[in-house]
Amino acid sequence: MVIIGAGPAGLLLGQLLEREGIENIVLEHRSREYIEKRVRAGVIEYGIAELIDEAGAGERMRREGLQHHGVELRFDRTSHRIPLSELADGKPITVYGQQEVVKDLVDLRQGAGASLFFDSEVVAIEGLTTDSPSVQVEAVDGPVRISCDYVAGCDGSFGVSNKAIPKELLRRHERTYPFSWLGILTEAAPATEELIYCRHENGFALYSMRSPTLSRLYLGVRPEDTLDQWSDDRIWDELNTRLATDQTPEINQGPIIERGITAMRSIVVEPMRYGRLLLAGDAAHIVPPTGAKGMNLALADVRVLFGALVDQLKSGDGRALEAYSATCLERVWRAEEFSTYMTQMLHPSYQDEFENGIQMARLRQAANSKEASTVLARNYVDLNSL
Ligand SMILES: Cc1cc2nc3c(=O)[nH]c(=O)nc-3n(C[C@H](O)[C@H](O)[C@H](O)COP(=O)(O)OP(=O)(O)OC[C@H]3O[C@@H](n4cnc5c(N)ncnc54)[C@H](O)[C@@H]3O)c2cc1C
Numbered sequence: 001m002v003i004i005g006a007g008p009a010g011l012l013l014g015q016l017l018e019r020e021g022i023e024n025i026v027l028e029h030r031s032r033e034y035i036e037k038r039v040r041a042g043v044i045e046y047g048i049a050e051l052i053d054e055a056g057a058g059e060r061m062r063r064e065g066l067q068h069h070g071v072e073l074r075f076d077r078t079s080h081r082i083p084l085s086e087l088a089d090g091k092p093i094t095v096y097g098q099q100e101v102v103k104d105l106v107d108l109r110q111g112a113g114a115s116l117f118f119d120s121e122v123v124a125i126e127g128l129t130t131d132s133p134s135v136q137v138e139a140v141d142g143p144v145r146i147s148c149d150y151v152a153g154c155d156g157s158f159g160v161s162n163k164a165i166p167k168e169l170l171r172r173h174e175r176t177y178p179f180s181w182l183g184i185l186t187e188a189a190p191a192t193e194e195l196i197y198c199r200h201e202n203g204f205a206l207y208s209m210r211s212p213t214l215s216r217l218y219l220g221v222r223p224e225d226t227l228d229q230w231s232d233d234r235i236w237d238e239l240n241t242r243l244a245t246d247q248t249p250e251i252n253q254g255p256i257i258e259r260g261i262t263a264m265r266s267i268v269v270e271p272m273r274y275g276r277l278l279l280a281g282d283a284a285h286i287v288p289p290t291g292a293k294g295m296n297l298a299l300a301d302v303r304v305l306f307g308a309l310v311d312q313l314k315s316g317d318g319r320a321l322e323a324y325s326a327t328c329l330e331r332v333w334r335a336e337e338f339s340t341y342m343t344q345m346l347h348p349s350y351q352d353e354f355e356n357g358i359q360m361a362r363l364r365q366a367a368n369s370k371e372a373s374t375v376l377a378r379n380y381v382d383l384n385s386l
Helices: 008-019 032-037 046-054 059-064 098-111 232-243 294-315 324-346 353-368 370-381
Strands: 002-004 025-027 066-068 071-075 078-082 093-095 121-126 134-139 142-147 151-153 171-186 196-200 203-211 214-221 256-270 277-279
Touching: 002 008, 008 025, 008 046, 008 098, 008 294, 032 098, 046 059, 046 093, 046 294, 059 098, 071 353, 078 353, 078 370, 093 203, 171 203, 196 232, 196 324, 203 232, 214 232, 232 256, 256 324, 294 324, 324 353, 324 370, 353 370
Parallel strands: 002 025, 002 151, 071 196, 151 277
Antiparallel strands: 066 093, 071 078, 121 134, 134 142, 171 214, 171 256, 196 203, 203 214
16 A cells, blocks of 8 residues: 555554554655644644544653643633533543644654655556556655555645546535635743634634643734735734733743744545545645644544555455545535634624624624534534534
């Protein structure tokens, strides 16, 4: 089996297969250093943390990850706590950086001596409707062709896998939002114990953390904005303005050690299977990060794919593999729905006052109605529980 991409999806699939004794090779375009430093998602759903445990990769996550039992919705300069665990059968979320999940999985793989090749770009996938597909790789020592029985496309939205599905069979559903997120990682102790999702008339803000000494903060910005328009002072001023309440002090500031602007998109690619190619994670779908579902959804695909591959390769039972695309897409569309709900509720419109009125009504309902906050909590903590 060839796995393209050493992101969370590819590495977790490799680790689960390895434990079942199913031989697999992971091919990664970038270097080890690059993927271990790539700061992205940080909220892990309850059931996905359990999956990481099941793969034998949860030891450091349990030790160093932060368990959170609530999140805050902040609007009109007022905080509203959503008691996640209380509303979601006692389950917490785990705050632990995606790059740490990646590091743990790389360490395990290297420690076990399993095949993992960095600086190896898959440039073509062939023979997908035969019993023996192959991938063409541009490796450090030159081009290589690798034959296998299945190809797992875990190479993100800009990879080669989804492009290997013939255009006439592929359906791509896409939505681009009229805002982006400017994210910073700062060496500052979190000023709050729980994540804060904030709607302010200037735009969205999110206060999150990665450890007791590292905070990760985001600002909703215009899609055409560039980093050189956002000095450190402007970033901190705007975060303080948006996150201010009448009760809380200013947020903790520290050196900004990482920054970037990410476009907000929703994408779903159907089907997630073509012959011997199985797509998982961002290769098949992108969600706007407001619902904290990107990495969770990628790993949820892996859970389904792993079970289906074990059935097929160990017992010759191909039913789950046949159903793979349909099974995953049901969850994918639910995650898209939740991510869209959170995104539309929290990003004010600069032109449409009617839209702003709807957003405020939704926020008040999410904060004040037990039924609405329960749906939000259950979706946020464990999408499988609804
Ligand atoms: C800038 C950014 C910030 C984000 N922030 C958040 C967030 O705050 N919260 C959230 O929930 N989600 C966030 N996400 C989304 C989340 O990080 C992804 O959903 C998650 O990384 C998906 O994991 P994956 O394994 O499917 O794909 P990826 O992590 O993208 O891994 C794919 C891997 O494949 C490799 N690859 C690509 N092409 C090839 C090739 N041809 N050959 C070999 N290897 C290849 C890539 O180098 C990469 O390592 C963010 C995404 C981005 C881009």
